[in-house]
Amino acid sequence: MEKRRKFIKQMAVTSAGIIVGNRLSAMSAKSYRKIIGANDRIHVAIIGLNGRGGSMAGTFAKQKNLEINTVCDVDSRTIPKVIKTVVDAGQANAPHGEKDCRIVLQDKNIDAIYIATPDHWHAPLTIMGCQAGKHVYVEKPLSHNPHEGELAVAAARKYNRVVQMGAQRRSAPVLTEGIEQLHNGIIGRVYLAKTWYTNVRKSNFLTPGQVPSWLDYDLWQGPAPRMPYQDGLIHYNWHWFWHWGTGEALNNGTHEVDVARWGLGVDFPTRVSSVGGRYQFKDDWQTPDTQIVTMDYPGRVSLMWENRSSNGRKIEGLDRGVIFYGENGSLDTGGDSYTVYNLGGKLVKEVKSAMKEDAVQGRNTASVSLGMDSLHVANFLEAIRGNHRPSCDVETGYKSVMAMQLGNISWRVGRDLHLDPKNGHIKNDPEAQKLWSRTYEPGWEPKV
Numbered sequence: 001m002e003k004r005r006k007f008i009k010q011m012a013v014t015s016a017g018i019i020v021g022n023r024l025s026a027m028s029a030k031s032y033r034k035i036i037g038a039n040d041r042i043h044v045a046i047i048g049l050n051g052r053g054g055s056m057a058g059t060f061a062k063q064k065n066l067e068i069n070t071v072c073d074v075d076s077r078t079i080p081k082v083i084k085t086v087v088d089a090g091q092a093n094a095p096h097g098e099k100d101c102r103i104v105l106q107d108k109n110i111d112a113i114y115i116a117t118p119d120h121w122h123a124p125l126t127i128m129g130c131q132a133g134k135h136v137y138v139e140k141p142l143s144h145n146p147h148e149g150e151l152a153v154a155a156a157r158k159y160n161r162v163v164q165m166g167a168q169r170r171s172a173p174v175l176t177e178g179i180e181q182l183h184n185g186i187i188g189r190v191y192l193a194k195t196w197y198t199n200v201r202k203s204n205f206l207t208p209g210q211v212p213s214w215l216d217y218d219l220w221q222g223p224a225p226r227m228p229y230q231d232g233l234i235h236y237n238w239h240w241f242w243h244w245g246t247g248e249a250l251n252n253g254t255h256e257v258d259v260a261r262w263g264l265g266v267d268f269p270t271r272v273s274s275v276g277g278r279y280q281f282k283d284d285w286q287t288p289d290t291q292i293v294t295m296d297y298p299g300r301v302s303l304m305w306e307n308r309s310s311n312g313r314k315i316e317g318l319d320r321g322v323i324f325y326g327e328n329g330s331l332d333t334g335g336d337s338y339t340v341y342n343l344g345g346k347l348v349k350e351v352k353s354a355m356k357e358d359a360v361q362g363r364n365t366a367s368v369s370l371g372m373d374s375l376h377v378a379n380f381l382e383a384i385r386g387n388h389r390p391s392c393d394v395e396t397g398y399k400s401v402m403a404m405q406l407g408n409i410s411w412r413v414g415r416d417l418h419l420d421p422k423n424g425h426i427k428n429d430p431e432a433q434k435l436w437s438r439t440y441e442p443g444w445e446p447k448v
Contacts, residue, residue, distance in 0.1 A: 036111060036384055045070040045104045045113045045134075046095075047125065049078040050235045052139060053116030057082045059373045060114060061089035063381060069110050072098045074216040075235070099216055101125060105132040112162075112384060115139060120244045123148035124223045124446045126163060126394075130155040131448075137380050139166040140258075141250040141401040142394065146424070147437035149398045149405075154448045156394045164380040164390040165397030167258045168372035169336070171379045174353045175259070178331060178338030182263050186340060186349075188327030193260035195305045197252045197320045200312040201289065203281040204237050206230040223444040232284075240285040242412075247287030249404045252320065253305045258392070258400035259322050259333065260305075266297040267399055268424035274411035280310035293407030298421050305407070336372060399424070409435045 036042060042065065046057045049071055061068055068091060071082045079097035087094050098104050104113070105128055112135040115125050123143035129136045136156075142165050143149035156163040169175050182190060209231035211217045217229050224244055239245040261267075276291030289309040296302050312319065321334035329342045336353035355371030376391070383390035402424050410417045413432045419425065426432050440446070 039065070040385070042066050042381055042384060043069045043109055043111045045072060045098075045107070045110045046082065046116075047072045047101050047104060047113055048116035048118075048121075048139075049073040049082045050075060051116070053114070054078065054082050054085060056114060056116060056373065056377075058085045058089040059370065059377055061086045061091045062374070063377055066381065067091065067093065068095045070096045070098050070104050070107065072101050072104050074099055074220045076214045100219060102128075105129060105134065110134060112137065112380075118220075118238050118244050119246050119250065120144045120224045121222050123152045124444065126152045127155040127446045127448060130159040130161040130163065133159065133161075135162040135380075135384050137164045137166065137377070140254040140397065141165075141246055141404070142397045143401060143405075144244075144246060145436065145438050146402045146405050148446055149402055151446050151448050153395050153398050158448055162380065162383045162387075162390055163394035164376070164383065165392045165394065165401075166376065167255060167392040167397060167400070168376040169255065169259050170262070170392040170396070171376040172336035172353070172372050173375070174336045174351055175333055175338065178333055178351065179259075179263050181338070181340075182324060182326075182331055183265060187324065187329040187331055190264060190324050190326040191301055192325040193264050193303045194323045194325070195253070195256035195260050195303070195321070196307070196315050197248065197256065197305075198308045198312050198314060199248075199252075199310070199319070201309045203283040204232060204240060204285060206232045206237070206284050221441065223440050223446065225439055225441050240287045242286050245287065246405065247291075247408060248289070248307050248309045249287075249291060249293060249305070249408050250401065253293070253307060253404050254401055256320060256322050256334065257303065257305055257404055258397070260303050260324070261400050261403065263322070263324050263331075263333075264297065264301050264303060266299070266301055266303075268421050269295040269297050269303075269403060269406070269419055270421045271296040271416055271418055272403065272406040272410050273416040274407045276307070276411060287408075288411060291407075291411065293404065293410070295403055295407070303403075305404070 044060055044066060046053055046068055057071060060066060068086050071079055073079060083094050083097060113129045115122060115138040117125060119141055122138050126136050126138045142152055207230060209229055211229045227243060239251050272295050274291060274293045276288040278285045278288055279290045291307040293305045318334060324331045329340060332339045336355060338351055340349040342348050379391045406417055409432050412435060417429060417432055418427045420427055426436060
């Protein structure tokens with residue numbers, strides 16, 4: 001009997017080995033090494049340390065069973081500051097500092113990267129990260145243009161990596177409840193989502209200048225074709241120039257439009273239009289400070305976004321937000337909360353978050369709280385350990401980002417865009433189609 005038990009046990013082990021062996025035969029050695037168990041420590045690199053990246057380094061460092069191995073930036077001044085942030089957050093081992101993200105990707109000890117670089121780096125670095133076997137958390141927008149967003153989705157799928165876009169509201173528990181209520185018919189059929197963003201940004205002029213000693217400007221440009229250095233561009237005002245940035249539509253509009261698309265339950269629009277301009281000031285901005293983007297989706301559904309970057313008057317008492325309109329009433333949200341009204345505007349239901357809404361970066365980010373950041377990072381790590389897609393998977397992020405990119409394309413060509421609702425591609429407009437992609441510095445072209 002004892003021999004029989006040993007025989008059965010041995011057969012079970014052998015069979016399990018055959019099954020595992022067969023599975024591994026379809027996997028590369030690299031992908032096998034990157035399998036992370038539920039209790040394994042995840043090793044992360046933070047790439048892009050100014051502003052958002054510096055704050056998020058502390059958020060990552062506070063996560064359980066995680067260690068930040070490396071912090072990386074082309075600005076040498078930021079590295080010691082963020083190393084201190086990580087240590088102050090409680091990490092026992094100080095991370096290594098590095099200037100070149102390509103060197104970071106070569107480190108086989110790093111499981112995942114967090115990207116908070118300028119927009120023109122987001123998709124190329126996401127693709128490079130997937131190819132290097134890293135999981136990726138990339139801040140919004142996922143991409144600088146729709147084509148490279150498609151490539152980022154393809155890379156995540158080809159290399160079987162978890163890619164999370166930084167749309168924190170997708171991990172907010174009360175907001176998730178509100179969206180579920182919406183889908184369950186709390187205000188009947190929902191046919192319109194209105195979103196907005198307001199601020200009091202000032203004028204901006206660029207002037208010729210010398211590259212500072214602390215900056216690797218060539219590496220900062222990375223995938224973008226080379227342009228002369230100008231004072232006033234780095235580290236923030238690149239947002240307002242098409243060569244590197246995507247304007248307020250993607251800088252801030254992505255957040256609310258993603259929630260709106262989530263609530264409406266739509267994928268790709270059939271028509272997108274945009275009007276506006278640089279109205280408040282006459283300066284060097286190329287992107288609008290005043291803009292309205294409207295999108296029509298299949299099923300008699302519309303979505304609109306209003307932007308006033310240089311006039312801070314609030315809408316419904318909020319500097320940013322989302323309102324869903326339905327047959328039986330409306331639902332307001334924006335952060336981790338929601339409020340329901342009947343058709344006459346009478347309050348029906350209000351649910352607030354239990355989280356403390358600590359703003360991360362000033363006046364207009366109060367709805368992007370440290371609490372939601374922590375939940376979104378935790379969701380990313382859970383997806384890695386559980387080998388499943390995160391709450392704002394790369395494909396989800398792509399659809400929201402692409403909708404706003406189409407709004408910018410419509411504004412730049414000065415007319416409505418008509419689109420294929422199966423994939424959002426532009427129909428019968430060669431001039432607009434040219435803006436679907438961009439040119440790259442030779443040797444930097446993203447490929448999957």
